[in-house]
Amino acid sequence: MTRATGRKPGFIHRFDPAVLTAFGCIILLLVLGSLYSRNFLSPDYLLQQLKVASFLGVIATGMMLVILLGQIDLSVPWAVATGAMMACAAAAYGPFGVALAIPFGILCGVAIGVVNGIGVAYLRIPSMIVTLATNAVAQGVMVVYTGGFSPQDSATAAMRYLATGGLIPGIPNVVFIWALIGGAMVFVLGRTGFGRAVYGIGNRERAAYLSGINTRRIVMIAFAVSGGLSAFGGVLLAGYASKAAQSMGDAYLLPAIAAVVLGGTSILGGRGTYLGTVAGVILITLLQSILSVMQMPEAGRQIIYGLMIVLMLLLYGRAPASR
């Protein structure tokens, strides 16, 4: 028996109810927040939130690509940390190292992604377990490298500029970077053969393969991009904090998955828009921020956070009834 796949009319692709719900929730949060304090609607606060969201946004972009394929990337925590630590480490090797710090950090993330890709695409190991294993290996390598102490190298000026500077007055660079990466992603998903293939594989890998798509290469590239973007997120975070830290990536794995899924991307792959992911990232960031501004203790934040995700998924993320 084949699983009944969604049969929805065409307009859904333009007005995905999940994306609308997510944006609706953002507005609702802002309204509720403004009842608590006028500050929630001030441009400064909103811009600050957008800036905080950008780090998650960069990481969630890679995660979305992988989820669209029907896979998952659990190596995000240490891909982020590796990117940050290796970029800072490179900076210690003279002017040459400083110049290459950012690309080197990203490259390390790409390497982690490539290992994931080989495991998933060529060895056909479930992505959940292979990305878990590479995460452990990356952690191991970093622990050995730092000798167990928190990393001593500090971020380069370029990294700090990207994360905290403002090329255009009023707009933080990191927001600009997220916009660039997001724009590129929209273009790739919508206008390139690669993007079409990603959706095709996510929907039905068998049909994509029989259509003559080199499915393994696409999966491999997607994981490499995800690793690279995670590492880039780490580079930016290191720039923001001026240095890398051991567990800096831990706080980004689950929010990244949650943001993608709340934005209406199916965890089974093949369905989802980047606009939805943007909504999911902002929603999660805003939720976290409002809960902390309201001085909600961490415990309450976690509970509300989890309940929100379950409720929203029950609203629009359910699998079709099997019979």
Next chain:
Amino acid sequence: MKDWQYRLAEQRGTLTALTIFVVMFVIYTANHPAGFTANVVQTAANKGVLLAFIAMAQTLVVITAGIDLSIGMIFLLTNCLASWLVVGTPLETAFGVVVVLAVGALCGAINGAIVIYGRLQPIVATIATGAVYFGIALLLRPFPGGSVNEDLADALTGRIFGSVPASLVALAAVVVLVWVPFSRSVYGRAAYAAGSSETAAYMSGMPIRRGKFLAYTLAGFVAAIGGLFLTFFTYTGDAAYASGNAYTLFSIAAVVLGGVSLFGGKGSAIGAVFGALAFRTIGDLLFVFDLDPLWQPLFQGLILLAAVSLGAFALFRVRNRLEWFL
């Protein structure tokens, strides 16, 4: 083939895990300065049983072709709860234990209900419930603290007859009293069947939903036993996010090492228990060989990566490439 050969083949994953564990453990004790003494065994057992409980819980869900990413958080939650309730007179302590176990089972049942009746994907659903469970744990213990009935704790973490670690006996008891009855019940078989081929199980009229629901519930229950033991070892409750997360992730690794298929339908919690013990021994091995403990995470990661890659050799037997995409 004879009966015993079939039984052997059926238990191959479990036996492989057992062999890996025994070999590692023999190397470990042989090189340990104190050698194979009751003390060494007790320490090793107490280190290993926690992950063993969590791996057993994870197995229950994985055989249905699901996954429980909240398992480590249920473990933390029940630990924090136990640090409040498992104190006082024997009667109060017993009441506390019952409540802790019931809460664990309830957490598992909630996961099961959301996945089976709410039709959400297990990955996302349990990530979300995991956040909720962690929040409650944090509510109970914003800071590490609390206490536990120390008589009970010492009894269950000490040695019986001066040589056998009590925690191992408890682990064996849980296997015999929870896992074996479940796996041999009609519902347990329905859980296996649903993981192996849900369509065929439906055509055969098996109680798929109840089987899966029971599996999720028991997973929460067994995780709560793990939570109790954590309290017995540490005498405190501690809602440590990183620790809960690590237990979830390690449980998946232990399950895979124990020969349980992540695609469902295949494997045994006993294998996962040995997988967990083996996984823990990897770390100890480095210790006796005087390797820098810094290398421990890397070593564990590489072993895990190698172990999961081994399964890929089955690919070379696939003759029809379409079977890659099942």
Next chain:
Amino acid sequence: MESAAPLFRMEGISKRYGGVRALEKADLSVRAGAIHAILGENGAGKSTLIKIMAGVVAPDEGQMMLDGRAVDFASPAAANDAGIVCVFQELSLIPELSVADNIIISNPPTRFGMIDRKAQRRLAEEALARAGAADIHPLSLVKDLPLSRRQMVEIAKALARKPRILILDEATSALTAADVSKVFAVLKRLRAEGLALLYISHRMNEIAELADDCTVFRNGSKVASYPAGSKSDEEVIEMMIGREYHSVYPPKPERALQGVPVLEARNLSWTDRLQDISFSLHAGEILGLGGLDGQGQRDLLLALFGVLRGLRGTVHVDGKPVGIGSPAQARAQGIGMALIPEDRKTEGLMLPMTVRDNLSFASLDRLTRGGIIDSAKEQDFIDRMMTLLAIKAGSIDAPVGALSGGNQQKVVIAKWLMRQPRTILLNDPTRGIDVGTKQEIYQLLRRLADEGAAILFYSTDYAELIGCCDRVLVLYDGAVKRELVGAEITEHALIASALNIRSVESMHEGAAS
């Protein structure tokens, strides 16, 4: 069959799938202590009929009576409880469980809430012995058994449920000759015990040996019921085929084939499914693949398309040997192959994606420049295909899953025609689609052939092979048994060579001795 009151009766049963009529006012009457054979071509409605009997699907209208009382089955389990058990063609066994677990799956003996494995094993051994398969070890895992053994387990599983009515749907198609004779002995014994048996098979000699009553279906309706032996094989085949198909096929041109064949297979073998297959295919030619379903036709198409590993023998394109290791290579420049796969819903299309995305999916390499899709070019290609195949879609931005089956199949064909393939492999492309679309597809195939394409066409519908093909290769057990050319392609020739009657009979003798 007039003497006893029927044990089970179906009256006026109809069932539609989407727009396609599977059953139309079908009747059936089954008596105890007899074997009732159901005959009909593929798609005649036999499978739907028994699925309704077994509670797998619900009928749109009509009623069923068991022991004179109206019954209604909500699930397979409900039908089982009423004593109706089916041995399905698609296996309902659970691969990771043991044979004993599978046989006693619905109602195992328990002690203290646990399954009593000793008692279960005893019951399983009894059931296996009753099914004549005592050689299967009850502890072996189903996934480790070859197909024929699994089929025997399936039969044992059905017997363990103590049925009153036992349905066997092509239950012997995967069996070895020795197993077939064992199963026959079992079925005769069950008949003597007073069970009602419903037997569906394409093999005429099996029906002649077993059946007491026969019913013929065609196009979803009952044609006739008659006592076995009262009609000749010729008459039966006549009833099964009907005579309506002549006009829908385009005329076949008289054309001498010349030059180097576009595609040539030499001694293709693969596991035990394909044996030493050789043929050549010229431009402008439609070559049919015939035979019973599951005789290796599907494997042959997949082998040519580069999907199967460990293929022995060689494939030549334009006279030069080529190595095709993936569909990507098969469709590449110089080879130019296309495959219309068996199951359009899981292999041909991504149902939730739009018509546009699906149409361009196999041609992305040609529609992109530097990886970027050339929208104007894509639109142009799509427009041409929509007109060429007259695809009826509300919008090309609607999900392809919303289209009718016939239009979905047109999309699958169109997405490959967009590449202008030189060789087109078709795997039963007209299954489950309406007559009008079928006719359009026949016309299209001939037109493509006239324009120079080489077409390899597998169909489970003999009439299509007769109407469309210049030549037909009939496969049996993974090997080409016969090649029919031109006027030789007739119903009788196709059915006779597909059933491979002579070889089946000799196998029976071999098993009996």
